[in-house]
Amino acid sequence: MDDTIYLDHAATTPLDPEVLAAMLPYFTERYGNPSSIYQLGQESRAAIDQARSACARVLGCDPGEIIFTSGATESDNLALRGVAWGVGLADRESAAKPHIVTTAIEHHAVLHTAQSLERQGFTVSYVAPDSRGVIDTGAIAAAVRPETCLISVMYANNESGAIQPLQEIAGVSRERGVPLHTDAVQAAGSLPLDVDALGVDLLSLSAHKFYGPKGIGLLYVRRGTPLDFQQKGGGQEQGRRGGTENVPGIVGLGTALVRADGWRDAYAGHCARLRDRLADGLFASIPDARLNGPSDPSLRLPNNLNVTIPGIQGETLLLSLDVLGVAASAGSACSPDLAGAIIRSPTTPTW
Numbered sequence: 001m002d003d004t005i006y007l008d009h010a011a012t013t014p015l016d017p018e019v020l021a022a023m024l025p026y027f028t029e030r031y032g033n034p035s036s037i038y039q040l041g042q043e044s045r046a047a048i049d050q051a052r053s054a055c056a057r058v059l060g061c062d063p064g065e066i067i068f069t070s071g072a073t074e075s076d077n078l079a080l081r082g083v084a085w086g087v088g089l090a091d092r093e094s095a096a097k098p099h100i101v102t103t104a105i106e107h108h109a110v111l112h113t114a115q116s117l118e119r120q121g122f123t124v125s126y127v128a129p130d131s132r133g134v135i136d137t138g139a140i141a142a143a144v145r146p147e148t149c150l151i152s153v154m155y156a157n158n159e160s161g162a163i164q165p166l167q168e169i170a171g172v173s174r175e176r177g178v179p180l181h182t183d184a185v186q187a188a189g190s191l192p193l194d195v196d197a198l199g200v201d202l203l204s205l206s207a208h209k210f211y212g213p214k215g216i217g218l219l220y221v222r223r224g225t226p227l228d229f230q231q232k233g234g235g236q237e238q239g240r241r242g243g244t245e246n247v248p249g250i251v252g253l254g255t256a257l258v259r260a261d262g263w264r265d266a267y268a269g270h271c272a273r274l275r276d277r278l279a280d281g282l283f284a285s286i287p288d289a290r291l292n293g294p295s296d297p298s299l300r301l302p303n304n305l306n307v308t309i310p311g312i313q314g315e316t317l318l319l320s321l322d323v324l325g326v327a328a329s330a331g332s333a334c335s336p337d338l339a340g341a342i343i344r345s346p347t348t349p350t351w
């Protein structure tokens with residue numbers, strides 16, 4: 001395994017040993033339930049509070065605006081279902097707002113949730129991207145209707161690496177008075193996450209995409225955004241998400257997010273140099289290889305390279321690469337000739 005050239009950090013990243021070290025005590029001696037009032041429990045509570053404050057500093061928000069979840073899939077579900085039911089059908093009699101605007105390039109966590117809401121009576125507009133994989137702000141504006149309750153547009157795409165014009169889209173959201181959600185999973189670690197600068201009302205993250213643990217994430221929800229909480233249970237997360245907190249995971253998420261934010265510029269520069277080197281080598285040795293997604297580097301994640309190599313199926317290529325010890329990923333089933341290599345440093349960052 002040690003010799004593996006891991007080019008699939010968009011799928012997941014290895015756990016940063018410092019993050020693991022921060023988490024370990026909460027698996028062992030600090031095992032208290034954060035809802036317990038004795039000291040052992042309160043140690044866990046304090047760790048959660050600390051992690052929440054740390055995440056809030058990175059996002060530029062109030063700690064109370066963060067809900068810890070089991071990952072971005074849950075965060076996306078909560079954002080869409082929560083706002084749809086919170087705003088959309090809050091008043092069935094008079095003010096039904098049963099329409100959502102999203103894009104055709106969202107992760108399944110958004111797309112399948114939107115489809116499930118359609119089966120429950122909502123309508124959804126799926127805005128298509130241009131040939132570079134970029135969503136046009138005008139197309140979002142054109143899709144918004146008086147009965148739109150939510151706009152959901154990802155920050156950067158997990159396959160093409162295309163960075164979306166979120167700040168422009170936030171202008172539409174403000175002008176039309178419609179909350180804006182972004183799935184920022186792939187942007188985390190490479191792009192700024194300040195929610196006010198982005199102009200978003202809800203933002204999803206998953207820790208394992210930036211050297212944190214799997215199974216933990218967060219949803220930022222701007223104060224005042226109506227949200228129908230989906231996970232009923234105990235009063236955890238101020239009643240917004242029931243269930244005993246994943247304390248080690250939350251500690252890991254907070255630690256990883258602060259570290260990722262701290263080295264963001266150096267990391268992005270490092271990844272962009274690796275990406276460009278790989279691209280130069282690929283295009284020099286396979287002249288008919290084609291770049292997918294934006295060619296303008298400012299519109300593309302620094303850690304993403306997505307190419308089509310004519311004459312070979314993505315799966316065949318990936319299996320051959322695997323034999324050579326290279327782990328990369330292909331595009332979705334609808335573009336079988338797409339082979340994507342997502343580049344990040346294979347181990348703990350050292351730049």
Ligand code: PLP
Nearest residue numbers: 071072073107109158183185206
């Ligand atoms: N959104 C995007 C853009 C992703 O790339 C992923 C994971 O690949 C998710 C959401 C879901 O994250 P998780 O599987 O951690 O819940």
